[in-house]
Amino acid sequence: MTTLASEPIAGRRPLAARDAISRWLDREAVFSWLMMALPLAFLFALVGYPLADGIFLSLENRPVAQAGTFVGLGNFIEDARDPVFWQVAANTVIYTTVATVLKMVGGLALALVINQQFRMKNLVRAALLLPFIVPTVLSTVAWMWILDPAFSPVNWALVHTGIANPGPSWLGNPILAMCSLIAINTWRGLPFYGITLLAGLQTIPAELNEAAMIDGAGNWTRFWYVTLPLLKPVILIVTVFSVIFTFADFQLVYVLTHGGPANATQLFATYAFDIAMNGGQLGRGASVALAMVPILALSIIGLTIYMRSRD
């Protein structure tokens, strides 16, 4: 403050300017953008830049550790000519559709059950989250043992009850391998659906159900005309998330089958990784990864329109 006192004129001017800047900064419109700048920078750095770089890469013939040459849509044309690419696309669509439907139906059933009053309700709800909490790689290794023909408790049970001898080859048979992966993905994703839908169920006012009951509505009618319509916005959001996560699934397949047997379980994400990282073709890998985007976008838009149209 001594500086201010000894140099009143020189000191006041910057002070006034500083106050003006402060006032400007305190304006809602300015400050809100300032506060959003950091998250936006993060979003740009961690999502925007990699996406833009991915798009750029997909338009190049870009061997690893070498400069790329622009090839336009060449990589996408090559993808279309690759028979495995179409197998991968079909696998991914089947995997996502079946797993999402199972998770949606199962998750809804789960939510309805745990929404009832019973003893140790909270403990059961917490325990249900376990498959979701355990790191995927760890739970996948456990599944690897469960599905191993020599050590599988499932096969042991099948053999000892005389249902099948020898037990099925869960990961060696192409159809069973896909079914096994869908089952594990459903097991892992069910709690997410269950708990989120449970939260949705708890927001439905009890009076609506009571009123319906007084009007003589049975359990099914109340579920169909009261619960389900009110739950629809939550179902929509959970399904969109689930479609995205399932479509881009990587860890489960990579650890368990690595796309085998003979590409029967190869998905977009694992195929793209193999081409880019193991094959050293970054451009081709990026084009396979990006091929996911339009299909994913279309399915999400379609889903949203469908859900909205039924409101």
Next chain:
Amino acid sequence: MTFSERSSQPYSRRQLLKSAAVGAATSIVGASRGRAAARGLTLIHESSFIKNFDAYFQNTLAPAYEKLTGIKVSYELASVGSLQTRVTTIAETGSGADLTLNFFNWPFLYDQKYLDVSDIAEEVGKQQGGWYEPAKEACVVNGKWKAIPFGNVGQLMNWRIDWFKEVGFDKFPDTWDELLEAGTKLKAKGRPFGFELGHGFGDNHGWIYPLLWSFGGHEVEADGKTIVLDSDETARAVDFARKFFKQTMLEDVLGWTDVNNNKAWLSEQISCTNNAESILWVAKRDFPDIAKVTGQAQNPKGAKGRFHTLNSWSHSIFSHTADPAAAKAFLKWLCDKPQLSAWYASAETYYQPFLHGYDDAPMWNVEPRNLPFRDALATAHLPGWPAPVSRAQSEVIAKYVVVDMFAKACGGASTKDVIATATAQLKQIYSQT
């Protein structure tokens, strides 16, 4: 609010943001100064299956080099499966480790990001008995050594000596046909074979390529352009594989990755497989009774001879290293006989040296059952052989083109169809690169 009032207040959100930014900037500057001041090298390596091997570098070699030169060498470990991702990141960004371990044909893939180390390779070769010819397949790129060969992690046959004896085989069958005969008898007794046919890392290629070659089949001509997979030889190899699968194996092998055959072997589910030395190593450590009856042998012969896969492990220097002379001096020191022989010996013979000077090294006496791994070196080749190393070859492996051709046939598809699909894939891959 006056200036003095404002300054006496606790930190506002804005001041906090500003301070945080200044702090972060200071720490970045500080860190980069620290890096510049430190004198050291970093070598990135696989986390070895043989723990002694990594420990020997960390506890003996690195301190010895630091004592000698004052240069600290950091030994950064990556899992076998993630090493390529790490090397790709380092090569692409031009920052990170100074030296790296390579697998297979990486010296070719990352050629432009590696220093020429021909002078070291030639000197080391001259001093230690000369290089095995196949080592050059993986390390010499356009006439220049881009890596110093280290060792081969061979894939050979592991067989149950006691069970083979029970069906009349006192030694390992010399030909594929004899192996089929032994396997048929063993499967009938509930002791099937287990050869990986899924999307693993190496246990699938380890027997599939040698099988194809021993029947005379190849993917590409030596010119690296002409696709020759669609041949009678390939068809015979595929037909044999289907029969071999049906008569000797478990169905599950179609979905196996590299862990499965080890697990099946150590739980006595299978009587024969194809693997690195690690099966015997683990058996000796954890299952001594199984170890006693575990035999190792070279791959069987076919009409066109006996073959093995070249799983070349080698060392390269990234061109972005701050001090190329220091990195080369270190690599040369590491390859000098006193250091190299002791490092090899720390892993017994898990890494089979590519230098003839070690053909009769004492480490081979530790476990004579490992000797076939040494003898297999002369007939080892990279997948894609006899075509020279190429990017296309990497893509073929990454897409499991050849493995899946055999796997689909074993799963029931016709020989004609599987060869046609694989040929179409090869043509597409080789036409682009």
